[in-house]
Every structure is written in structure tokens, then in C-alpha cells.
Amino acid sequence: MIKVINVYKRFGDLEVLKDVTLNISKGQILSIIGPSGSGKSTLLRCMNLLEVPEQGQVWIGDQDITAKGAKIREIRQNVSMVFQHFHLFPNMTVLKNLMYAPKHVRHVTDAENRAYCMELLERVGLTEKANEYPSCLSGGQKQRVAIARSLAMKPEIILFDEPTSALDPEMVKEVLDVIQGLACTGITMVLVTHEMGFAREVSDRIVFLDNGVLIEDAPPQEFFTNPKTERARSFLQKML
């Protein structure tokens, strides 16, 4: 479903990703973990080309999105993203936030769009906020709306970029519960997270990124109980 092949990315003098190769199959739930500054978010953002790799290829399905002339806007319709800071559109109500992309990109009819978006709001437990503006919501509610918005395009892939890092501790759980609820829907999910317990529980595969290099790739049970590298071991000791 997602193929990252020998990707390099640098910001100025800083090499953020060094020869990263990663193959994610359809329906897989993969967590990318690692110390801050290790390139996790950058790797994730290469998967919908919010960052363009200097070298290497990124494939989504059977399309090379790094190729010249790739129809990136069409590909992105299938690859939604949930951001650390939500990035809801503040000039629209919650429901309009959800309906905007399906309406203007997929040209879904209004009635159908509204019905599906209300269904999504119900799924994240926020139907009563449909006509509120984002400024009236708590952080956890905003993130749940953002997740619902990413689902509105019926994507095959969702990328989560530290979805709980900007939240107050008591709001983390409500967001994680929503993400967990998606796990059984067959959507391919890639998560960058610092929630080790959650990563272990929800994902079926963990990769560990250190200093721009992928140094571990294992099922969660194996990774958390018996990491292969010293670097991962010391990282886990600090986190757990």
C-alpha cells in the first residue's frame, strides 16, 4: 500500500532521513517511534508529499508520488492526515469542516454528504457540536473532529502526526479511543506517537527511527519485550 524506497531528506545542513526504506501493506497499523528529532514526522509527511524527499521514491498503491507529473492532489484524496495541532478551519462550523473537502473535491451531493458527516460525528461522539465553531471546543474535541474530517474523504490511508502531543493529559484517552475504534475498519494507519502503551496495544507493527535511520522493525510484542538494538533498549527504558 505504501512503499518508501531509499528516501533521503535534508533541511539545510541537517540530514533528517538517511536511506529509509519501508513497506506498509494494506490494512496494517504501523507506529513510528523514536526520540524527538529522529525524523519521524518528516518520514510521515513524505508519505503525502507535504515534504518532498531529495532522493528515493514514495509509492502509494501503484503510483509513484515522487515521480514528475504525479497527480498528487488525487493521491492525497486517499491519504488523509491528522495533525498534532488539529488545524481545523476556524471560519466553519464543525459540520462544515467535515463537509468541505467531500463537497468541493469529490462533489458529493449535499444530502449524502451531510448524512455521512453526521454519522462520522456520531462515531467520534460529537453530534451535539455539529453547529459549533472550533473555537468552542476543547483540545480533545478538536482532535476528534479532525479525525472525523480526515475520515470524511473515505481515505484508504490515514497518517497520524503525534495526534495526542498537544493535548492535556486528561484528553488523551478520548482521542486514543477514537483511533483505536478505527483499527478494525481496515484502513491503513501510520502513527507517529509518544504513547508507548497505546502503540503497543493498537499497532501490529513498530518501526524505530533513530537519527534518520530505521534501526528496528518488529511486531509490538517483540519490540517492547526484546528490542534488538541497544539504542531502542535505552529509549524504551526512559519512556516506560
Place this chain on the structure above:
Amino acid sequence: MELHFEKLAGYLSLYLTGIEVTLQFTIGSWILGFLLGFIIALIKVSKFRILKLVTQFYTSIFRGTPQLVQLFIIYYATPQLIGYEITAFQAAVLAFGLNSAAYISEILRGGIQAIDYGQTEAALSLGISYPRLMCGVILPQTLKNVLPGLVNESISLMKSSSLVAVIGVMDIMRAAQTIQNRLFIAFEPLLVAAAIYYVMVMAMTALSNRLERRIKVSDKGN
């Protein structure tokens, strides 16, 4: 000191003509300034490098030279350059519209760039096109934020319109000068002119305050 405001009574119609001309002129140059300024602002936040340089140059010219000089150049040089006998009114609308476009483009550019880039990324990640992102997400927020700046620019446009009196357009200022020359009194006609400008600016301020309140009610965003 004796003041003779009663002497002005016969010249009321001259002031009224002046008000009409000033308004026509302000509205005309505002529309030109806003449309052009809007296009320039969109170029300034775009990726077209050469066009961006052109608009930067444009802004620097119109901000870097006095308005009166611009007005004179357009009024007196146009016939010489292209042979078109431009009327004083046309020259004035053109000069002030072009000038105000430079300022309005900067106001809008600042407003657009003040919107968190994350919203652009969110829209892109949903496959929303750039024009859709601009019209539906960025510009509605921008216009709300830059409204005070735009009102400011409109007020300054209305007041600097008094400069057109020097190329013979019968605006409020020119009316006052005409009366001054006929009656040989200066203070009264000029004071009335000042009062008229003041009332017009106040009316504009009140209008924009109402507009701002309405926008706040209809959109509780941010």
C-alpha cells in the same frame, strides 16, 4: 475677529457638488485600488518569482514617491506620452487607485500570511485545490482580520482626495477655495470644508463598525 458664516449661504450648492465629486472619486479609486490590490496580493503570496518581483517593484514605486507627484505625472504626462487627453477626474481616479492598490496589496498580503500555515497543509492533505483553499478558508479569515486596515486606507483615500483640487477638479476642497476667492474670506469656507470631511469620515467609521460587528456575529471563529 468677526466671522461671517452667513455669507456662505449662497454657495451651498457648490459644496454639494464638491461632496458628490469627492464621493465619486473616492469610490472610483477605492474600487480600482481594491481590485488591483487584491490581484497584486495574490501574486505576492504565490510562487511566481518574476511576477512577485514586478509587484514588489510596483509597491516600492507607489509607496516611495509622493502622491501629488504621481497625480501630476499621470495628468500632465499622459497626453504627452500617448496622446490621450485625460480628464482631471480620470487622472485622479487612476493616480489614487494605483497608489492605493500598493497599500491595499500590502494589507492583504500581511493578512493572508498571518493565517497559520497548518490550515493550508490540512487543506492540501484533503486534496483541496489552491483556489478552493484561498476562497473558502484563507480569504474569509483574512478579510475579517484586515478590515480595520482597509477602513484606515479608505479614510486616508477620502482625505487625500483633496489633492485633486490642484488639478482643477471641483471637489470639496476646490469648492472651499473658489468661495475663498470670491468672498475674500479664508477661515469660514475652509472650516466648513474640514467639517464636511470630518462628518464623512465619521459616517464611514460608523459604517465599518457596524460591518465589523455583523461579521463577528456571523462568524465566531478564532
